[in-house]
Amino acid sequence: MVQDMDFKAELKHRTEFVDKILESYLPKAEGHQKTIMEAMQYSVMAGGKRIRPILMLETFRLLGGEQTELVEPFMAAMEMIHTYSLVHDDLPAMDNDEYRRGHKTTHVVFGHAMGILAGDALLNYAFETACRAFEKEETLTLAAKAMKVLSTKAGIYGMVGGQVVDVENCNCALKQEQLDFIYRLKTGALIEASMMIGAIMAGADEMQIAQIEKIAQDIGLAFQIQDDILDVIGSFEEIGKPVNSDEKNKKTTYVTIKGLETAKKDVGIISERAISGMQNFEGKNEFLQQLVIYLIDRKK
Ligand code: GRG
DSSP states (O other): OOOHHHHHHHHHHHHHHHHHHHHHHSOOSOSTTHHHHHHHHHHHTTOOOOHHHHHHHHHHHHTTOOOGGGTHHHHHHHHHHHHHHHHHHTSTTTTOOSEETTEEOHHHHHOHHHHHHHHHHHHHHHHHHHGGGGGOGGGHHHHHHHHHHHHHHHSTTTHHHHHHHHHHTTTSOOOHHHHHHHIIIIIIHHHHHHHHHHHHHTTOOHHHHHHHHHHHHHHHHHHHHHHHHHHHHOOHHHHSSOSSHHHHTTOOOHHHHHOHHHHHHHHHHHHHHHHHHHTTSSSOOHHHHHHHHHHHHOOO
């Protein structure tokens, strides 16, 4: 196992790498519409763990991918889609949150209308960015396949679909099966897409892509349960947004159904299952395994 300090340094290195990619792909703030570019910059560059692009890059490496520039447009696109979902989720019509990633939310700084538009702009610009992967003739077919995954997992059969069920189910007790559906789509879909796109761009076959989807499903579930746990035991200083928001919004969560201790145990079990799934691949990626362990223990 890589030493803890080495892992932290490696993670920092990758986070900075993603930040650089994002800076290079985000549009310049210019023209009559420059406020929207400023709002996009503000929300994307406010920080964030960059987990999805890092998972994409590391899955690409796990499957033997070497030329990282092949996945870069998709890494940037994924973080833009993730950020749009956060910007819209924070709006008054949804969770009505004032803080995200330790900063004032986009609609608080730029106004409600610009908050809505910043989310729209990021979603569309994500696809403009992902299209840059089509500039390489040799990997055109792989890029087309990756684009299909990106669009499907972000939409009504993915993240948006999960959010719809989540919004409709506020203030009422959910059954485990409904909660599983919400978690798989709302949180899991983008994590699945991230890892699947990494595998696709590395040239993985159908069976490998399906295995990666399953592993990512577990990582997404463990990640969301940990998010529920942090909402109960975390602090504003650590997670950069208000805690106890699930209780405030009368939300059913994994913790309210199963209790804190079982939820903690299950995060461990599900993450272990994901790690053992990764070990079936010929290539080794120790960093990726450590990353999954880090996600279980994360405080933010
Ligand atoms: C508005 C269509 C639409 C969807 C919103 C992402 C989302 C769906 C809602 C945000 C609230 C939430 C708890 C979502 C679950 C996924 C999740 C844990 C998001 C936070 O992701 P992190 O921890 O955030 O990776 P950072 O800030 O590190 O990027």
